[in-house]
Amino acid sequence: MFLGRKSNQYWKFLTIVLLFVLLVTQINADLAPNEDDEGTNEKIDLEQKPSEDGTKAQTPKTNLGFIHAFIASFSVIIVSEIGDKTFFIAAIMSMKYPRLTVFGGAITALALMTVLSAVFGMVFIQFIPPSITRWVSVGLFVVFGLKMLHEGWKMTSTDAAEEMEEVQADIRKREDELNKDTRSSQDAEAGGARKKASPFTLLFKIFMQAFTMTFVAEWGDRSQITTIILAARENLWGVILGGIIGHSICTGLGVIGGRIIAQKISVRTVTIVGGIVFLIFAITSSIWDPNDSVGGPEPASNTGGN
Numbered sequence: 001m002f003l004g005r006k007s008n009q010y011w012k013f014l015t016i017v018l019l020f021v022l023l024v025t026q027i028n029a030d031l032a033p034n035e036d037d038e039g040t041n042e043k044i045d046l047e048q049k050p051s052e053d054g055t056k057a058q059t060p061k062t063n064l065g066f067i068h069a070f071i072a073s074f075s076v077i078i079v080s081e082i083g084d085k086t087f088f089i090a091a092i093m094s095m096k097y098p099r100l101t102v103f104g105g106a107i108t109a110l111a112l113m114t115v116l117s118a119v120f121g122m123v124f125i126q127f128i129p130p131s132i133t134r135w136v137s138v139g140l141f142v143v144f145g146l147k148m149l150h151e152g153w154k155m156t157s158t159d160a161a162e163e164m165e166e167v168q169a170d171i172r173k174r175e176d177e178l179n180k181d182t183r184s185s186q187d188a189e190a191g192g193a194r195k196k197a198s199p200f201t202l203l204f205k206i207f208m209q210a211f212t213m214t215f216v217a218e219w220g221d222r223s224q225i226t227t228i229i230l231a232a233r234e235n236l237w238g239v240i241l242g243g244i245i246g247h248s249i250c251t252g253l254g255v256i257g258g259r260i261i262a263q264k265i266s267v268r269t270v271t272i273v274g275g276i277v278f279l280i281f282a283i284t285s286s287i288w289d290p291n292d293s294v295g296g297p298e299p300a301s302n303t304g305g306n
Helices: 003-026 036-047 060-081 085-094 099-124 130-154 159-190 199-218 222-233 236-264 267-287
Strands: none
Touching (some): 085 159, 085 199, 085 236, 099 199, 099 222, 099 236, 130 222, 130 267, 159 199
């Protein structure tokens, strides 16, 4: 969750990608047509059977899948992003710049990252059987949950302050580079005469700074990997909507009063709660499969009955 763990986040992301590649290699033979295809087709036909007026009827399974995906995505984002680097980026930048501009840049980056991650998960499921994806997601939820519990247990009261100081240093560095480039450009164009930038230009630079810093900070983060996994086995629109709303709430809190919230809310407690949430979703994912019917798992014979 903290900057000191940035290398661990990238390491985890690369590990997951490697795991995906290994799974594709090992189960490629399972993708060939088999005798279960007929039963699968019968199941699809029953679920997509049109109503009498010719329109496709929406089943309770679809509604439950969307709700489950929304809750899972929303909950994971909330417990992962409060006190995260992206949270402090929004909090610190909003102290110096217009809050609406900072929020717009940050949430645009987070929404884009959510959509890209969800699409990646949707494409991934085309190459991996749902049963494999299900247990991979369970395993990752367990790993993330235990890791967050360990981080929360070892976390000190000064970690949040150190995180904020590191983010402030990053922002100051970006501002110095931006100001240097701006002065060089003005000197080259006006022969040393200073030009006052237009309000739109200033706001656009602030927007892009919030966008780029947030996008880079979120890349390879635990929440991005979780979004990929959720989209691979849950309702795509539920994952996207839950993720974007969760990011909007966290970023909004950061913009409105991130420093105060960080002082009032124990990041250690949030991390421990986040670990528990991941473990809960690991349990529910192992018990309930969104590809099954509402009443329970389909019989192994896949006869298509009921």
